[in-house]
Amino acid sequence: xxxxxxxxLYVLIFALQLVFDSYINLGPYIYLCLLPLLILILPPxxxxxxxxxxxxxxxxxxxxFSDGVLGLNxxxxxxxxxxxxxxxxxxxxxxxxxIHYIPSPRHTxxxxxxxxxxxxxxxxxxxxxxFDSASLRxxxxxxxxxxxxxxVNIVVMLIIEYxxxxxx
Amino acid sequence: xxxxGGLIKSLLPIILFIALEAFSIALMAxxxxxxxxxxxxxxxxxxxxxxxxSSQVTSFFSLREENKVLLKENETLxxxxxxxxxxxxxxxxxSAEQVPKYTLVHARVIKNTVxxxxxxxxIDKGSDDGMEEGMGVINPTGIVGVVxxxxxxxxxxxxxxxxxxxxxxxxxxxxxxxxxxWSGERIDRAVLMEIPIHTDVKVGDTIISSxxxxxxxxxxxxxxxxxxxxxxxxxxEINVTLFQNFKALKYVDVVINREKNEIVxxxxxx
Numbered sequence: 001x002x003x004x005x006x007x008x009l010y011v012l013i014f015a016l017q018l019v020f021d022s023y024i025n026l027g028p029y030i031y032l033c034l035l036p037l038l039i040l041i042l043p044p045x046x047x048x049x050x051x052x053x054x055x056x057x058x059x060x061x062x063x064x065f066s067d068g069v070l071g072l073n074x075x076x077x078x079x080x081x082x083x084x085x086x087x088x089x090x091x092x093x094x095x096x097x098x099i100h101y102i103p104s105p106r107h108t109x110x111x112x113x114x115x116x117x118x119x120x121x122x123x124x125x126x127x128x129x130x131f132d133s134a135s136l137r138x139x140x141x142x143x144x145x146x147x148x149x150x151x152v153n154i155v156v157m158l159i160i161e162y163x164x165x166x167x168x
Numbered sequence: 169x170x171x172x173g174g175l176i177k178s179l180l181p182i183i184l185f186i187a188l189e190a191f192s193i194a195l196m197a198x199x200x201x202x203x204x205x206x207x208x209x210x211x212x213x214x215x216x217x218x219x220x221x222s223s224q225v226t227s228f229f230s231l232r233e234e235n236k237v238l239l240k241e242n243e244t245l246x247x248x249x250x251x252x253x254x255x256x257x258x259x260x261x262x263s264a265e266q267v268p269k270y271t272l273v274h275a276r277v278i279k280n281t282v283x284x285x286x287x288x289x290x291i292d293k294g295s296d297d298g299m300e301e302g303m304g305v306i307n308p309t310g311i312v313g314v315v316x317x318x319x320x321x322x323x324x325x326x327x328x329x330x331x332x333x334x335x336x337x338x339x340x341x342x343x344x345x346x347x348x349x350w351s352g353e354r355i356d357r358a359v360l361m362e363i364p365i366h367t368d369v370k371v372g373d374t375i376i377s378s379x380x381x382x383x384x385x386x387x388x389x390x391x392x393x394x395x396x397x398x399x400x401x402x403x404x405e406i407n408v409t410l411f412q413n414f415k416a417l418k419y420v421d422v423v424i425n426r427e428k429n430e431i432v433x434x435x436x437x438x
Binding site for chain 1: 214283284354
């Protein structure tokens, strides 16, 4: 994947997230979030410090231009960024080989890639929903929101993965 | 020395992680205050400009629906006027003219979120039109929210569909009041809390604003009683079905309370 195409993807996914936030309403139980996917496709050679800073800025930009609560997406993004290398090692690169590629269904297989995506999205949603609703909403509401959001987001992210990222 | 350098290098991600998370949490905790800062106003201005353009397009396509709403509103107002004319005593021409306590400024909604736990609205009136932080926003079908920050031409309103918003409401038939808050699950549901258990309340009773605040006038119809739940054997929580349709919000009225400063000064003297 060329550097130019990566930047294009970053901007496109961010813009899509803004459109989702502003125009698409699937009710209080579903939060559409593409930022976990965006963090996962950031350059693999980026070290964890840079990754956390870039993710924090991305989340904060989304908070400023889209959401009402500053810091909500930023906190969730930092958490995913902090865990990306460990997740990659456990889910994608179990053999511990020296590889530098953005994981995709073509490289890792559909199931392993979906699991990698699902764990990253769950981490993101856990932070987002807990900070947004904890102590204000019942436990059942929080769990149902995480589960439903995760299901919808996985489908949306896989569509984006197959149509935009995994096409080369 | 080298070992120290290695230690710092290995600790750096942890320190950075804690710092970024702590900063995010601090931002969340002070969200209401930060929205008023200049940097946020600039961001809101950019947002508002784009939203204003896109809402002009969407408004064009919903004109038929808006006309229907306006006709209905007009009809209700006519009926209220007729009722008032028939019941009010003859006006004494010598009495001093009464200045209304509240005045309303009509505004168009250019952005409205309903799918989050902290929803907000942007309206096309700002400080140039007399908007100030803390003003209430209503429409004929209920309350909408509170102005949180203003720029020259736009205002950022914290919607009633926000877990931080609490409104003083009461049961219309017996004036028993309590705090009312959005339930968080459906946009047409709210919960009226701290109602004494012995209060006579039935399904279908009307809930109105109490007027016990400087934000909203009294007697604004808010919704009807749906169900009641006893809490800890001493009070009851009333689930209210709201009249307000937040999804169809197009126009709102910002409430200017002429006596606000006087009340605030009085409260400050206590």
